[in-house]
Amino acid sequence: MKKSAWLPAVIAPVVVAGAVAAPMIANASSDPIAGTNPSAADVIASIAKSSDAKYSGKLEQTSDLGLPELPTGSGGSSLEGDASDALGLLTSSHTARVYVDGADKQRVQLTQQLAEQDVIRNGSEVWTWDSKERTATHVTLPKDAATPDGTTTPSDVAKQAITAITPSTTVSKPKDVRVAGHDAWQITLTPKSSGTLVGTVRLAVDQQTGLPLRATIEAKGQDDPAVQVGFTSLQYGAPAARLFDFTPPSNAKVETKDLSDAAPNANGDGTHRQGERSGDEPTFSGKGWSTIAELPAGTVDRSSLGVDATGLLNQLTKSVDGGRAVQTSLVSVYLTDDGRVLAGAVPVSALVAAAK
Structure with a gap:
């Protein structure tokens, strides 16, 4: 499994919390938020208008969950495999280049120690590439499908967190901050439940575009972030078209998955409608952040x-x-x-x- 595939697990608390909570934005204003004194609802509602944004940037993700250092095997060599990849994401920082040209053209590049891992979407075609393993996966998506889970961005965290607003969460007034050279409004979400490990979630949203620029999750009783993902640089404008084209090397091992003819009882992205289960999906208990x-x-x-x-x-x-x-x-x-x-x-x- 690629490192990028582990990133959604890092924000599992936010995903879980958002599964059953009610949104706050039903009656929120859709006016621009570049003025003074916007409400938290205005800031949250502005995120929707960033879905067609075009930009290039550099993301940094840090995790400090209190896990031990990556264990070493005999002779001091690091343990290899998926478990090592997971621990690496949970105990150290990582950077990625992100290229986005609207809702259906994205590329994320995770580079580390002379290796590169990519997730590239161009319309209905999605490629993943691991240069170290020399493996590629080509997926043909159904029409209007979402990109499969891969690298987490501030937008991902924001969209999952804002569904957990009320009645389980207290939301602060927006605060003016700067992220990656851009003016942003920052709001803080604080769970009301005493049974959760989450202390706060802070979201910084670009004042001009509504694009989430940084997301920070703090554990209860701790001052330093447990998880933070945010842009360290960001330039608006369409990236070069060639960045969304990919041809695997001739010696690569390629796996192909054609999902273009997804079953009619699916949602268009291979998932099942409410009430329909394949038997291996998670079930949920409790509510809100718990x-x-x-x-x-x-x-x-x-x-x-x-x-x-x-x-x-x-x-x-x-x-x-x-x-x-x-x-x-x-x-x-x-x-x-x-x-x-x-x-x-x-x-x-x-x-x-x-x-x-």
């Missing part, structure tokens, strides 16, 4: 893990009633003995209780 997501039995088979993966799992988790669990400063994950996975921005004890 929502818990649960994946079904058999999701994780610990008996099939290799020696390295088992050692890493044992180091990161602790034994609890009915399985193993890890609680970071912001999110907890519980692996039950029957292979279920429960996660949420709640203490481990809440996950154990929900699993019974």
